[in-house]
Amino acid sequence: MKIVLIGAGNLATNLGKALSRAGHDIAQVYSRTEESAKTLALALKCPYTIQPTEVLKSADVYVISVKDTAIQSVAYALCEGREGQLFVHTAGSISVDILPTVRRGVFYPMQTFSKQKEVDFSIVPCFVEAQNDSDLQLLKDLAGTISDTVYEMNSENRQYLHLAAVFCCNFANHCYTLGAQLLKEHGDIPFSVMRPLIDETASKLYTLSPKEAQTGPAVRWDTNVIDKQLQLLDGKPEWQMIYKMLSESIHANS
Amino acid sequence: MKIVLIGAGNLATNLGKALSRAGHDIAQVYSRTEESAKTLALALKCPYTIQPTEVLKSADVYVISVKDTAIQSVAYALCEGREGQLFVHTAGSISVDILPTVRRGVFYPMQTFSKQKEVDFSIVPCFVEAQNDSDLQLLKDLAGTISDTVYEMNSENRQYLHLAAVFCCNFANHCYTLGAQLLKEHGDIPFSVMRPLIDETASKLYTLSPKEAQTGPAVRWDTNVIDKQLQLLDGKPEWQMIYKMLSESIHANS
Numbered sequence: 001m002k003i004v005l006i007g008a009g010n011l012a013t014n015l016g017k018a019l020s021r022a023g024h025d026i027a028q029v030y031s032r033t034e035e036s037a038k039t040l041a042l043a044l045k046c047p048y049t050i051q052p053t054e055v056l057k058s059a060d061v062y063v064i065s066v067k068d069t070a071i072q073s074v075a076y077a078l079c080e081g082r083e084g085q086l087f088v089h090t091a092g093s094i095s096v097d098i099l100p101t102v103r104r105g106v107f108y109p110m111q112t113f114s115k116q117k118e119v120d121f122s123i124v125p126c127f128v129e130a131q132n133d134s135d136l137q138l139l140k141d142l143a144g145t146i147s148d149t150v151y152e153m154n155s156e157n158r159q160y161l162h163l164a165a166v167f168c169c170n171f172a173n174h175c176y177t178l179g180a181q182l183l184k185e186h187g188d189i190p191f192s193v194m195r196p197l198i199d200e201t202a203s204k205l206y207t208l209s210p211k212e213a214q215t216g217p218a219v220r221w222d223t224n225v226i227d228k229q230l231q232l233l234d235g236k237p238e239w240q241m242i243y244k245m246l247s248e249s250i251h252a253n254s
Numbered sequence: 255m256k257i258v259l260i261g262a263g264n265l266a267t268n269l270g271k272a273l274s275r276a277g278h279d280i281a282q283v284y285s286r287t288e289e290s291a292k293t294l295a296l297a298l299k300c301p302y303t304i305q306p307t308e309v310l311k312s313a314d315v316y317v318i319s320v321k322d323t324a325i326q327s328v329a330y331a332l333c334e335g336r337e338g339q340l341f342v343h344t345a346g347s348i349s350v351d352i353l354p355t356v357r358r359g360v361f362y363p364m365q366t367f368s369k370q371k372e373v374d375f376s377i378v379p380c381f382v383e384a385q386n387d388s389d390l391q392l393l394k395d396l397a398g399t400i401s402d403t404v405y406e407m408n409s410e411n412r413q414y415l416h417l418a419a420v421f422c423c424n425f426a427n428h429c430y431t432l433g434a435q436l437l438k439e440h441g442d443i444p445f446s447v448m449r450p451l452i453d454e455t456a457s458k459l460y461t462l463s464p465k466e467a468q469t470g471p472a473v474r475w476d477t478n479v480i481d482k483q484l485q486l487l488d489g490k491p492e493w494q495m496i497y498k499m500l501s502e503s504i505h506a507n508s
Binding site: 009010067068069095110111112113114116117119123124125145149151153156157159160161162163164165166167168169170171172173174175176177178179180181182183185186189190191193195196197198199200201202203204205206207208209210212213214215216217218219220221222224225228229232236239241242243245246248250252253254 | 260264294304321322323347364365366367370371373374378379403405407410411413414415416417418419420421422423424425426427428429430431432433434435436437440441443445447448449450451452453454455456457458459460461462464465466467468469470471472473474476478479481483486487492493495496497500501502503504506507
């Protein structure tokens with residue numbers, strides 16, 4: 001398919017590379033920042049522009065992959081003169097209706113993207129949505145060329161999916177950050193010692209539900225350990241609050 | 255080495271199997287529950303007892319692997335008549351001084367153990383502590399036969415290590431539980447769609463620190479998304495609180 005890529009951040013970069021590898025024609029990259037547009041265009045061996053007026057007038061799909069707060073203004077700037085074209089955005093938490101075109105859709109690859117680490121797209125579940133059947137089929141087909149897992153999902157449910165992803169990814173990762181900080185402050189042990197524990201916690205989910213897999217003082221409601229650990233966090237009232245809320249929530253769920 | 259295993263729970267079972275495979279002589283299993291003592295003894299092809307008086311009078315090391323609150327009473331019941339022997343417990347958050355013997359120590363394998371899933375012990379970091387150099391060396395040697403990563407660590411620092419493990423394992427896992435619950439309530443998508451995201455979040459730690467790896471609305475301090483997601487959690491005040499505390503903590507740490 002002939003694709004115009006709008007944006008050149010982490011997700012746009014990872015997605016562009018995956019689409020390009022799958023044999024699609026990335027016809028152009030557009031970004032408001034020349035440097036990032038240039039970098040991505042170079043990687044994809046395609047032209048780029050930083051002028052909305054110079055964006056191609058037709059393509060099979062325009063993929064808007066910019067930060068959430070910029071989607072609307074970018075879409076408005078580009079849809080003029082391209083009214084019949086299919087525009088999609090890639091944001092998990094944003095409704096399809098933020099796009100002003102009749103042919104609008106969503107192409108949400110649910111993964112955590114960092115510039116420093118390339119992602120294997122084949123295992124990234126992609127959630128697609130469109131306003132008519134043919135556009136939906138087009139997006140499903142497109143997603144199927146880079147991912148083994150494609151779901152249709154409407155904007156309402158996708159909001160909850162994205163919220164679930166925030167818990168499973170961002171919040172879990174923040175628990176690692178707090179653990180890393182504790183290790184750094186006490187003893188001289190590298191954070192790498194935590195990796196087997198973290199990997200095992202993640203890998204348990206292939207055989208158990210997270211609820212079944214839970215271990216530790218909170219699920220046992222071992223108040224001796226819980227009270228002692230709260231004391232260890234003296235001087236960090238926010239951490240104590242997080243510890244308390246999560247422990248009580250584990251207990252309530254068990 | 256000649257080892258007496260005190261306890262027959264998840265950790266005792268996993269540890270006993272690893273020690274046995276490494277060629278040690280598990281001379282006896284003791285547990286207060288006949289059924290679990292029998293099951294483990296059968297798996298290890300060794301004798302068992304449920305009578306403290308029948309526990310062997312000498313061994314290279316007695317490994318007490320029972321729940322935290324039972325360590326002290328079990329140790330008191332067994333040390334009589336075995337005063338010169340080396341007793342160790344396997345609990346991350348408990349001081350070595352809970353043991354009444356002169357030769358006392360800790361052998362803490364930091365991992366999350368479920369009965370349903372066997373663990374590869376070679377990658378489990380083991381933290382050892384003892385009261386004299388020869389016992390310390392003995393524990394280091396013993397740990398070295400089953401694990402590639404052995405550290406000496408005192409009880410004070412081990413408390414913080416265990417607290418860090420609670421964050422990295424139990425609390426991260428609870429974030430998965432909440433994510434799973436959200437998925438279940440909205441749309442008809444299996445929790446397995448979250449695995450690539452969860453795996454990637456864990457595997458990023460091989461190249462980035464968790465702080466560097468953070469993504470999502472909180473680290474961007476995208477208050478549009480944050481406020482909207484708080485609204486999605488209407489009717490779940492504890493979840494809202496957890497969402498708020500963790501998002502603010504991510505923001506404060508970034």
